[in-house]
Amino acid sequence: MLSDSIIILKKELRRIFTDRRMVAMLVLLPLLMLPVMYSVMAKMGSSRDSDISSFRSTICIYEGVGNEDVMGPFIEAISTINTELEIVQLSEVDAVKLAITEKDKELLLVMPDNFHESLTGCSTFDIAVYFNSTADYSQHAYSRVNDVMNSLNGDIVRERILERDLSEEMLTVFTINEVPMKYDLAKEGSVIGKIISILLPFFIIIYLFVNSMKVGLDTVAGEKERGTLAVTLVNQVGRLSIVIGKMMSVMIAAIVGAASSVIGLIIGSRYFMGMFGASGAAISSYSMSTMHILQFAIVIIPLAVLVASMVLIVSTFARNTKEGQGMIMPVYFVVMIMGMATMQTGDVAPKWMLSTPIFNSLLVLKEIFMQGASWSSIITASLSSIVFAAILIYLTLRMFSSEKILFRI
Amino acid sequence: MLRVENLRKVYKNRKKNITETVEAVKDVSFECSPGEIFGLLGPNGAGKTTTLRCISTLIKPTSGNVFIDRYNVLDDEKAIRSRIGFLTSDMKLDGFFTPDYMMDYFGALNKMNKKEIQLRKEYLFNELQMSDFIYKKIDKLSTGMKQKTAIAISLIHDPEVIIFDEPTNGLDVITSKSVTDFLKKYAQAGKTIVISTHIMNVAEKICDRFGILVEGEMKEIGSLENILDNNSSDSLEDVFFGYILPDPEGEVNHAQ
Known part of the structure; x- marks a missing residue:
């Protein structure tokens, strides 16, 4: 058989x-x-990434009422991003939001009125950041702004601690795996x-x-x-x-x-x-x-x-x-x-x-x-x-x- | 010696929960001796192919049996297959291969060794005048060349009984003649041959005895002289058409 x-x-x-x-x-x-197929996919992916990161986005800022003297560090921080900054008035906010939805502009930051009081009084205030999650450029600008604003947040906290003659190390209770060693014990x-x-x-x-x-x-x-x-x-x-x-x-x-x-x-x-x-x-x-x-x-x-x-x-x-x-x-x-x-x-x-x-x-x-x-x-x-x-x-x-x-x- | 005894084949078709039965072959009996060519005549749908498929063991009879010497299709399928060469018009060869390769392949499947296959190939290629195209792909061959190839393959194992369904169908006159001449020569060598056809002049030329099958029933069986005498006719074609066409004048008197 x-x-x-x-x-x-x-x-x-x-x-x-x-x-x-x-x-x-x-x-x-x-x-x-x-x-x-995979090399074409990878090439397309990397060219898309480089296009997004080299794109000069338009970021609009509404400064709020009574904040003229404290906006400097915020404007400076956002300027570090490859961006076109536009200061807008309250009457223009809705039009800018629509432009973001239509993918004509990338981002809008709306600062609360008189936030300088919160700054000096060490209380928390919220900044509204409008973006469009379906637009690659807007999404990228949002994540970049988030990074620089978090970094500014850290700088301000550090300044406040130093003003009070306290050590910066107070901010960090402990770290994890900061010492360079092999921590992952998985098999080779x-x-x-x-x-x-x-x-x-x-x-x-x-x-x-x-x-x-x-x-x-x-x-x-x-x-x-x-x-x-x-x-x-x-x-x-x-x-x-x-x-x-x-x-x-x-x-x-x-x-x-x-x-x-x-x-x-x-x-x-x-x-x-x-x-x-x-x-x-x-x-x-x-x-x-x-x-x-x-x-x-x-x-x-x-x-x-x-x-x-x-x-x-x-x-x-x-x-x-x-x-x-x-x-x-x-x-x-x-x-x-x-x-x-x-x-x-x-x-x-x-x-x-x-x-x-x-x-x-x-x-x-x-x-x-x-x-x-x-x-x-x-x-x-x-x-x-x-x-x-x-x-x-x-x-x-x-x-x-x-x-x-x-x-x- | 081939002997078909009371062969009956019923097909069951199930459509929309209704089982329909079709009796394709009704109690057919005939025999064919070595050296003899038996012609099974009948129109399309008469049951010729079904009868031949039962003989070849491709399908099982509903009742009755087929014997080749002491072997029968119900109990000795393999022994029957080793003794028959079977060819029907609905069996095709894989066009991807050459006739030479297909002969090697079917020779091996029929338990022949390389030397036996080689000798048999030489004989059949020569007899059927195939030498010009044995290394060409079957797809590239003409109808006649394909038919010769199919005949050679069915005879690779030198069977005692040859069952050919419409062996000259669709062939040109020259190829048709070479096939019929080959069958006659093969019968003279003592082989038992059964062919089915609806081409009367081919049948008359090469068959020793005939069976006329209509709607699954064997209406006539015997030599040409017997059939013509029984029907008071001088033409096999008239007898054949007398069974399959309406008979307004009653020109042919069937024996029954």
Whole structure:
């Protein structure tokens, strides 16, 4: 039986890997597309940031009544920002607010009347800062003004303390981790592993599934559509051999495609990992020991078998590839939700997740990337993938014996 | 020796909770000896393809059985498949591969070793005059070349019984002749051949005995002379059309 499966596997792999379009779609495209996509995203992000920070915003100030003599430090502080300052009158405040809403001006500071009394009397007063959260320039000006105003606040407090002959240190009761030392006691490599563990299992399952779909829907539904399946069925080959051979070819193509996508992702990661606070260099420094690579293989191969079996059963049931594509989409969404849920799961996953196929494999992959997976969870995840894949293969085999499904009579 | 005994095939279609049954083949029996070409004649939808699919083990009969020597389709699927070469018009070859590769592939699936495959390829490529296109992708071949390729593949394991559904359908005159000549030669070599067709002159030229299948029922069976005598006709075509067309004048008197 196995020799027949291997004959079928070889033919299926020949069909996949000697087809230039399929190789381009499965291997080359993700390998080139992902780094290009992420570098373009990163370039666009950095050019947007530099555009925002170099933009000269218009900040309007209403000084309030009776504050002429105390506005100096406030104006001076705001002038340190790259800005066009406009002093406005009370009658103009509403028009300025509208201009901010319309994104014509960036910010309006409204000082309370007679706040100099609060200043000298050491009581708190509130400055209203109007901005537009949907305008990048306004949002940026707001955060810059917040920074300089907080710094001015600190300067004024410091002045008051010095006037009273008190030590500035009074303001700080204690500090945390100010002495330069290594405080994070996480295992070497596990910090970057934590970031990788959030992202990679999700990408792995998506790439496995998408690549299985690219190949798997054609392998039975496509053959039915082209009328080529019956030719194999009238030969001296068992239907189980056909199912196993086809499943293995889908699995291998899915693994090759996913590996190429993950390599593309790793190359592109030096651009997008910045979003998660990690540098490209930190990613390059991440490595897995032989043991972790072995653990990874023990989990990923049964997971790929399970995914290939899921696609194969849909492919067998469908009349043609188009119908198969329609049928597989709900399954794909469920798998995608599982991947996303894994990203949100904390260190201790709920029990139901640990006993659900795909979920448990993704959780174990997370642990492997953080270099802390237990052998019992690895074996449990692998076994559950194998058991569910076996059930799906059995059902696919039943479909292969059904004239109604196979020939749609 | 091929023997079809009381073959019956019923399809069930379920539409909107109503199960509809269609009896595609009704109690069909016939046999075909080594060296003989049996022609199964009938219009579209007569049950020819279903009968041939049952013989090939592609589908199971609802009742009745098909025997090849001591093996039957219900109990010895694999043994039957090793003894038949089957080709129907709705079976296509994967256009991505070459005829040469497909011969290797199906030879391996039929448990042949490389040497056996090579010898068989040389024989079939030569007999069917395929040498010019064996390394071209099937997608790039003409209809006739594709049909020759399909015939060669179905015969790779040198089967005793050959079941061909409409083997000359859609072929030009020259290719059609080369296929029929090949079948005659193959029968002379002691093979058992069953073909289905609705092209009467092809049937008359190559078949030794005929069965006329209409709406799943075997209406006539026998040699050309027997059928013409039974129906007081001088043309197989007239007998055939007498069954499938309305008979206003009663020109052909069927034996029944």
